Amino acid sequence: MLAPPTPSDETRRLETLRGLKLLDTLPEERFDRVTRLAKQIFSTPIALVSLVDADRQWFKSVQGLDVSETPRNVSFCGHAILDDKIMIVNDASEDQRFCDNPLVCHDPNIRFYAGYPLSAPDGSRVGTLCVIDREPKEITDEQAQLLRELGRMVEEELIDADVATVDPITSLSNRNGFLMIAEHLLSMCVRTEQPATMLLFHFQNLQSIDDTLGRDSGDAAAVEFAHQLASTFRNSDIVARISSDFFCVLLAGTNLEDVDHVRRRFNEEIGDYNRDEDSRHEYSIGIDAIAFKPERHGNAKGLLKEAERRIYNPQETAA
Numbered sequence: 001m002l003a004p005p006t007p008s009d010e011t012r013r014l015e016t017l018r019g020l021k022l023l024d025t026l027p028e029e030r031f032d033r034v035t036r037l038a039k040q041i042f043s044t045p046i047a048l049v050s051l052v053d054a055d056r057q058w059f060k061s062v063q064g065l066d067v068s069e070t071p072r073n074v075s076f077c078g079h080a081i082l083d084d085k086i087m088i089v090n091d092a093s094e095d096q097r098f099c100d101n102p103l104v105c106h107d108p109n110i111r112f113y114a115g116y117p118l119s120a121p122d123g124s125r126v127g128t129l130c131v132i133d134r135e136p137k138e139i140t141d142e143q144a145q146l147l148r149e150l151g152r153m154v155e156e157e158l159i160d161a162d163v164a165t166v167d168p169i170t171s172l173s174n175r176n177g178f179l180m181i182a183e184h185l186l187s188m189c190v191r192t193e194q195p196a197t198m199l200l201f202h203f204q205n206l207q208s209i210d211d212t213l214g215r216d217s218g219d220a221a222a223v224e225f226a227h228q229l230a231s232t233f234r235n236s237d238i239v240a241r242i243s244s245d246f247f248c249v250l251l252a253g254t255n256l257e258d259v260d261h262v263r264r265r266f267n268e269e270i271g272d273y274n275r276d277e278d279s280r281h282e283y284s285i286g287i288d289a290i291a292f293k294p295e296r297h298g299n300a301k302g303l304l305k306e307a308e309r310r311i312y313n314p315q316e317t318a319a
Contacts, residue, residue: 001074001097001098001099001100001101002096002097002098003073003078004072004073004075004078004079004081004082005082007081007082007125009124012122012124013081013124013125013126014053014054016120016122016124016126017051017052017053017120017124017126017127020120020126020158022051023051023058024058025060027060027061028060028061028166029166029171029172029173029177030157030165030166030173030177031049031060031061031154031157032061032063033173033177033181033238034129034150034154034181035047035048035049035061035063036063036235036236037150037181037185037235037236038063038129038131038147038150039063039064039131039235039236040234040235040236041143041146041150041188041236042114042131042133042139042143042147044112044131044132044133045064045132045133045134046062046063046064046065046108046131046132046133047061047062047063047064047129047131047132048061048062048063048065048077048128048129048130048132049061049062049118049127049128049129049154050075050077050115050127050128050129050130051126051127052072052075052077052078052081052126052127052128053072054072055071055072055073056069056070056071056072057069057070057071057072057075057077057078057127060127064132070103074101074102074103075103076089076092076098076103076110076113076115076130076132077115077127077128077130079097080115080116080117080128080130081117081125081126081127081128082125083117084117084119084125085117086114086115086117086144086147086148087114087115087117087128088113088114088139088144089113089114090112090136090137090138091111091112091136092104092110092111092112092113093111093136098110108132108134109134110132110133110134111133111134111135111136112131112132112133112134112135112136112137113130113131113132114130114131114139114144114147115128115129115130116128116129116130116147116148116150116151117151118151118154118155118158119155120155121158121159126158128151129147129150129151129154131147142191142192145191146188146192149187149188150184152184153181153184156180164176165177165180167240167241169219169222169223169241170222170223170226170241171226172226172229172230172239172240172241172247173238173239173240173241174240174241174242175240175242175243175304177240178238178240178242178248178250178300178304179300179301179304181238182238182250182300182303182304183299183300183301185238185250185252186250186292186294186299186300186303188252189252189253189292194252194253195253195254195255195291195292196250196251196252196253196254196291196292197250197251197254197255197256197258197259197289197290197291197292198248198249198250198251198289198290198292198303198304198307199248199249199251199259199262199263199287199288199289200246200247200248200287200288200289200290200308200310200311201225201229201246201247201249201285201286201287202245202246202285202286202287202311203221203222203225203245203246203247203283203284203285204245204284204285204286205282205283205284206218206221206222206244206245207244207245209221209281217280217281220280220281221280221281221283222241222244224280224281225247225283225285226239226241226247228269228270228273229247229249232262232265232266232269233249233251233262234251237249237250237251238250242304246308246311248304248307250300255291256289256291259289260289263287263289266287267287270283270285286311288307288310288311290303290306290307290310
């Protein structure tokens with residue numbers, strides 16, 4: 001096994017890493033949404049945002065593992081931060097650097113690894129966004145580009161740490177967070193010629209709940225509805241609260257016909273909830289769907305603008 005060498009800028013790199021104030025903090029949706037998406041896109045059991053500290057790699061976001069850190073001297077990410085290019089290991093059991101690594105010989109039995117080195121605003125490489133499989137695997141140049149784009153989403157969070165991207169009540173992405181990740185996701189859909197569709201949900205009686213039962217009840221209703229959305233849709237779908245009474249879901253690789261089925265199923269779930277005697281609130285939800293058309297909308301902001309206009313004016317139909 002070859003332990004990762006120490007980068008030439010290690011002192012500055014560690015100062016930068018610790019200055020981000022992310023080590024040993026709680027999980028955050030702004031990072032978890034990217035690892036969920038990476039895990040889905042690459043069909044791997046594991047996806048991580050790993051921060052490489054002095055003697056450990058610590059996972060700010062982890063999908064598919066039950067640990068929060070591993071020693072740096074056995075880490076793949078410690079190697080990945082030595083260069084600004086994606087590090088790809090197709091079969092770790094045949095790579096001299098890793099073939100006798102305990103992470104390869106024992107649980108989690110790593111074979112495939114692809115890691116994008118994450119750069120802080122000063123250029124220091126502080127960690128990686130990586131995807132891991134227990135079977136040998138190869139990725140195309142197109143897939144490598146997708147990993148770069150996902151990595152840049154994480155880097156944007158490092159740069160814009162002071163810009164709120166998560167709704168404090170529901171813990172869903174807020175409007176800023178939605179636009180940040182949706183912009184990248186739609187770009188990927190255009191490049192890979194996949195459809196994308198947005199569902200927009202208007203919680204029509206949320207303000208009434210606020211007014212009649214109080215703000216705490218309104219917040220509780222919003223949280224319950226957010227949980228219903230999150231449990232209904234895929235981990236790779238972007239679920240967001242874009243204003244006090246508007247929620248949205250962006251589904252990649254999904255056309256209007258597919259979404260119509262999901263929409264009907266969700267309406268049935270809302271009906272069941274409203275008929276349940278134990279339900280704390282009755283939902284009145286307006287739902288609309290709109291297919292993303294690059295030539296019409298241009299970007300995520302254009303799609304969101306049209307979707308909101310249509311739900312305020314239900315007589316409008318997509319061209």
